[in-house]
Amino acid sequence: MPYDLPHDRPLTLRERIYLPEVLAGLGIVTRHFLRNLFFSRDANPDILARKGLSQNVTVQYPEEKQPYPPGYRGLHRLVPREDGKPRCVACYMCATACPAQCIYIEAGEVPGDPIEKYPTKFVIDELRCVVCGFCVEACPKDAIRMDTGEHAPPSYERKDQIWDEKRLLRGAPVSYQYDPWLRRGAPSIPPADLEKMRAAAKPFHTVATDEASQTPGFSVKALAAEAKSRGR
Amino acid sequence: MKRFVGMVITLGALLAGLVALSYAFYLAAGFCAGVAVRWGAPPSYGAAVANIVTLMLVVMMVTGSLLTVAERKWSALMQNRIGANRITVFGNPLGGIPYLLADALKMLTKEATGAASRSKFLYELAPFLSFVPVFVLFAVIPVGPEVEVLGHRISLVVASPDAGLIYIFAISSLAVYGTSLAGWASNNKLGLLGGVRASSQMIGYEVSLGLSLVGLMMAYRTLRLDEMVVAQGDAVLGPVPALGILLQPAAFLIFFASAFAETKRAPFDLPEGESEIVGYFVEYSGMKFGMMFLAEFIEIVILAGIVAALFLGGWHPVLFEGWLRASLPPVWFAAVGAGAFLAKMIVLCWLQLTIRWLLPRFRYDQIQTLCWKMLLPAGLVNVFVTGAAILLDPSLQLLAWIGLAEIVVLVAISAAAARAPAQPEPAAHLAAGHGH
Numbered sequence: 189m190p191y192d193l194p195h196d197r198p199l200t201l202r203e204r205i206y207l208p209e210v211l212a213g214l215g216i217v218t219r220h221f222l223r224n225l226f227f228s229r230d231a232n233p234d235i236l237a238r239k240g241l242s243q244n245v246t247v248q249y250p251e252e253k254q255p256y257p258p259g260y261r262g263l264h265r266l267v268p269r270e271d272g273k274p275r276c277v278a279c280y281m282c283a284t285a286c287p288a289q290c291i292y293i294e295a296g297e298v299p300g301d302p303i304e305k306y307p308t309k310f311v312i313d314e315l316r317c318v319v320c321g322f323c324v325e326a327c328p329k330d331a332i333r334m335d336t337g338e339h340a341p342p343s344y345e346r347k348d349q350i351w352d353e354k355r356l357l358r359g360a361p362v363s364y365q366y367d368p369w370l371r372r373g374a375p376s377i378p379p380a381d382l383e384k385m386r387a388a389a390k391p392f393h394t395v396a397t398d399e400a401s402q403t404p405g406f407s408v409k410a411l412a413a414e415a416k417s418r419g420r
Numbered sequence: 421m422k423r424f425v426g427m428v429i430t431l432g433a434l435l436a437g438l439v440a441l442s443y444a445f446y447l448a449a450g451f452c453a454g455v456a457v458r459w460g461a462p463p464s465y466g467a468a469v470a471n472i473v474t475l476m477l478v479v480m481m482v483t484g485s486l487l488t489v490a491e492r493k494w495s496a497l498m499q500n501r502i503g504a505n506r507i508t509v510f511g512n513p514l515g516g517i518p519y520l521l522a523d524a525l526k527m528l529t530k531e532a533t534g535a536a537s538r539s540k541f542l543y544e545l546a547p548f549l550s551f552v553p554v555f556v557l558f559a560v561i562p563v564g565p566e567v568e569v570l571g572h573r574i575s576l577v578v579a580s581p582d583a584g585l586i587y588i589f590a591i592s593s594l595a596v597y598g599t600s601l602a603g604w605a606s607n608n609k610l611g612l613l614g615g616v617r618a619s620s621q622m623i624g625y626e627v628s629l630g631l632s633l634v635g636l637m638m639a640y641r642t643l644r645l646d647e648m649v650v651a652q653g654d655a656v657l658g659p660v661p662a663l664g665i666l667l668q669p670a671a672f673l674i675f676f677a678s679a680f681a682e683t684k685r686a687p688f689d690l691p692e693g694e695s696e697i698v699g700y701f702v703e704y705s706g707m708k709f710g711m712m713f714l715a716e717f718i719e720i721v722i723l724a725g726i727v728a729a730l731f732l733g734g735w736h737p738v739l740f741e742g743w744l745r746a747s748l749p750p751v752w753f754a755a756v757g758a759g760a761f762l763a764k765m766i767v768l769c770w771l772q773l774t775i776r777w778l779l780p781r782f783r784y785d786q787i788q789t790l791c792w793k794m795l796l797p798a799g800l801v802n803v804f805v806t807g808a809a810i811l812l813d814p815s816l817q818l819l820a821w822i823g824l825a826e827i828v829v830l831v832a833i834s835a836a837a838a839r840a841p842a843q844p845e846p847a848a849h850l851a852a853g854h855g856h
Contacts (some may be wrong), residue, residue: 202833202836205833207673207830207834208833208834208836210775210778210779210828211830211834212834213778213779214774214775214778217498217774217778218774219775220497220498220499220500221494221497221498221774224497224498224500225427225497226424226427226428227421227423227424228422228423228424229421229502242498242501244500244501245500245501246500246501246502248502
């Protein structure tokens, strides 16, 4: 059932005189005007939590931004290892999964290593990207994420929307204990760094936890507590 | 808190600035009167020239232009927004005032288009015909009292013809030519319909416009606006002065509504509604459109000026008037009076913009009903009641009591309307299980 539209009721005498209702409305508008004129706007991006006598609800967008909600699929990033190199092993899973075919990868072999590959080129065309997140799902190495909490910034040139591995590689490094380059070592990692990276590596989680969360601000624990408080 | 203090200071500075500006106007008028005397002309000629420059070009045009910005900013404040603030001067949006320059630049540099089959002469004439009548109306509005400046009797009014109010009715009814010609000359069906709507509305409301002021003419026994303003300073009902709004509250409402319809703005914007109704200036672009647009805002200033002069005591500061008159030099008292007039005018401009953002547009039949079935009979009744009251009591006391009673009744009903609880929905369809 769609909304039940309010039925017309006959106007009361006062409403038919019209003028008193106009004056009452004038009072309301004037109150808004004076409050917004004399009192400063609370710039809190959470509008409902704004305080003060001003009732202004504007968010001055480019200067003030509302944070995106947990789970927001934003701009991609290539997740770095502790030594600053990408976790990506150039397996082409993301490029294969991508429905928009916006990921272009060229693989290169790590010198002196018989197994390991790395992307010599990793290019995402953000104009073609449909922000579906399949690349993140497809990645077996947790090497591409969309947890930057921002969207592709505007640009005057189309070519500025084509992000290569140098721009994509950013954010907090991630290491897991199962990472092959940590378990067996790699020629690209000096032995001293290897120990440090092994110490920083986390266990790989098979269930969602806060530590493995890909999204800043997302908390499985909080969700579980909330569900518990609801009595489920 | 910072904003509060800043706003209070700004408003105080605005009032002081208006007084200082008025003082400068008086000096300019006195100086020009002296120049005129040296050239062998009557001093009033020089004062009139000075007043044309100061009052019509500075006060009216600047206020009218600023209202285009004010409409954005004030409507934003009413709607809990910020409003235009993206053009900044050294990082300060200055209340949106720089938008004025941007708008003017846009209007002046836009391509002047027009329908090929237009009636060329009338098409070019129409913007002037809609702009000039509202422009010259300000000539008879008395901004400041008569006072001796630099040896000449000067008052801040361009001209005070004996016809006074008749001049206002005559000239303001000329504005309809601009709108109807604009609609007709552009050879556009929708434009023509807009022009027809405009002329029928404006001609209709002119009747109640004129009729509403008959009571004031009888009460003050004059047609001259400056004498009417002077008469409003006389005490009636003890210390309360005989303000027009006290003697004639019904006339105030009728006049305000009718004049509002004459300005063709919401809720009476059927001739042309920005986003919905194609109107009489649909074929105009650039500054030709800009002149019609500006004429609308200048009409607001004119209406505010007329209402301030006729109903709100004109240049009488109303509060502390005796004390101000006794303690200030005459020129400064006159400047305070003129500043008070300008302040009243600004408040009335604000009121008009507020009403424009408050009320939804009337339907066309509602507009005609309001004019012919409500305002016109009410105006007639007001004329007879006023005449009877003046006949019974020439000292205007009875009239003031009647006016006071009208105001009290209106305020009481409005206060009850503001506090009335929302009407409950009829129970019938709630019980039917709808609403999901």
